[in-house]
Amino acid sequence: MEIIPDSLEWQACYKLLVGCVVPRPIAFVSTRSADGVRNLAAFSFFNGVCPKPFILSVAPMFRADGRKKDTLRNIEETGQFVVNVVDDPLVQRMNLTAPEFPPEVDEFEISGLTPIPSRAVRPPRVAESPIQMECERVQILQFGDGPGGGFLVLGRVVCVHVRDELWAGDRIDGARWTPVGRMAGDEYTRATDRFRLRRPPLPDTYR
Amino acid sequence: MEIIPDSLEWQACYKLLVGCVVPRPIAFVSTRSADGVRNLAAFSFFNGVCPKPFILSVAPMFRADGRKKDTLRNIEETGQFVVNVVDDPLVQRMNLTAPEFPPEVDEFEISGLTPIPSRAVRPPRVAESPIQMECERVQILQFGDGPGGGFLVLGRVVCVHVRDELWAGDRIDGARWTPVGRMAGDEYTRATDRFRLRRPPLPDTYR
Numbered sequence: 332m333e334i335i336p337d338s339l340e341w342q343a344c345y346k347l348l349v350g351c352v353v354p355r356p357i358a359f360v361s362t363r364s365a366d367g368v369r370n371l372a373a374f375s376f377f378n379g380v381c382p383k384p385f386i387l388s389v390a391p392m393f394r395a396d397g398r399k400k401d402t403l404r405n406i407e408e409t410g411q412f413v414v415n416v417v418d419d420p421l422v423q424r425m426n427l428t429a430p431e432f433p434p435e436v437d438e439f440e441i442s443g444l445t446p447i448p449s450r451a452v453r454p455p456r457v458a459e460s461p462i463q464m465e466c467e468r469v470q471i472l473q474f475g476d477g478p479g480g481g482f483l484v485l486g487r488v489v490c491v492h493v494r495d496e497l498w499a500g501d502r503i504d505g506a507r508w509t510p511v512g513r514m515a516g517d518e519y520t521r522a523t524d525r526f527r528l529r530r531p532p533l534p535d536t537y538r
Numbered sequence: 539m540e541i542i543p544d545s546l547e548w549q550a551c552y553k554l555l556v557g558c559v560v561p562r563p564i565a566f567v568s569t570r571s572a573d574g575v576r577n578l579a580a581f582s583f584f585n586g587v588c589p590k591p592f593i594l595s596v597a598p599m600f601r602a603d604g605r606k607k608d609t610l611r612n613i614e615e616t617g618q619f620v621v622n623v624v625d626d627p628l629v630q631r632m633n634l635t636a637p638e639f640p641p642e643v644d645e646f647e648i649s650g651l652t653p654i655p656s657r658a659v660r661p662p663r664v665a666e667s668p669i670q671m672e673c674e675r676v677q678i679l680q681f682g683d684g685p686g687g688g689f690l691v692l693g694r695v696v697c698v699h700v701r702d703e704l705w706a707g708d709r710i711d712g713a714r715w716t717p718v719g720r721m722a723g724d725e726y727t728r729a730t731d732r733f734r735l736r737r738p739p740l741p742d743t744y745r
Contacts, residue, residue, distance in 0.1 A: 390588060
């Protein structure tokens, strides 16, 4: 099956993209508008970029009505956001924030999740999230100019909060929590079916 | 536990980043140097950006010796790459390409994987991969200037190949394959522990 994305409508391209790139990590992003209204929204076009500088990328698409999402507007206005990591106990309440509420709605209130102050930025963290990363905007790129297009927000992580039970002295212990990834459609996956693969050594002939 | 990334060495930041952002999708990237040498390498700082234009991002870090990876140099030289998606049957052979071989080594030969011609770009696809996305470079951003830093490659997908058994008429059927995601350290996860969560409707009071 051979598909030329340029020949498809954006909705078909979206369906293809979310089916091809899986499992995707989830950024549950908290922001604050210039007026002080809190916002919470989940994004799965999200990943690390590099560790030093410690950069993350989050890509909020245009809304289907062609407008910018509140998360993006808030980051444009204030330059700050928090990426709250999502585990299995949090995912149901995260989903309560998914409808496109008007900008004046605070999704912390909608979801019953608990805002707690950040250390270096104004948007609050989600207390129920096991790992929270406070970010300062570095750059925002735009692709396209309406539905199907979107923005790539690059942020520098200035402070990371890790729940004490997950911390193993010099790293996060993956055995102590259950991250959730995003699949296509309504589907998610728990990262439970794990295995180890050691990188082979470089053969002596190439040294 | 509160961590300020700026106070850590890049290796500690790397360990933190790969522990926080999980599960990560895997881009098994095939390229070709200007001289025609093929390369294959896996990256997990990878995701979709938006569907129209159909944009992917892949972030190759600097090597520990401060040099650029072959994948990045090849994309700089030729502007083209293929993202081969990784499923459970492919992951062991993918891992054979992980050592940092010299640029003249063809990882297709090292791994025994099968190069097949692409439709729109010169780098070959990996026949054993269930989904292959042919990409043209759009932009490359750089962060930092040595170990710990890296590059963000943005590519536009010009052609997608989907194995016929996975195609359900208008989308990829997630039940017909087993994607693999990257965790921290040597760990991977199969995306098998799935569940569905329907996005709640927007309450009438907000319409």
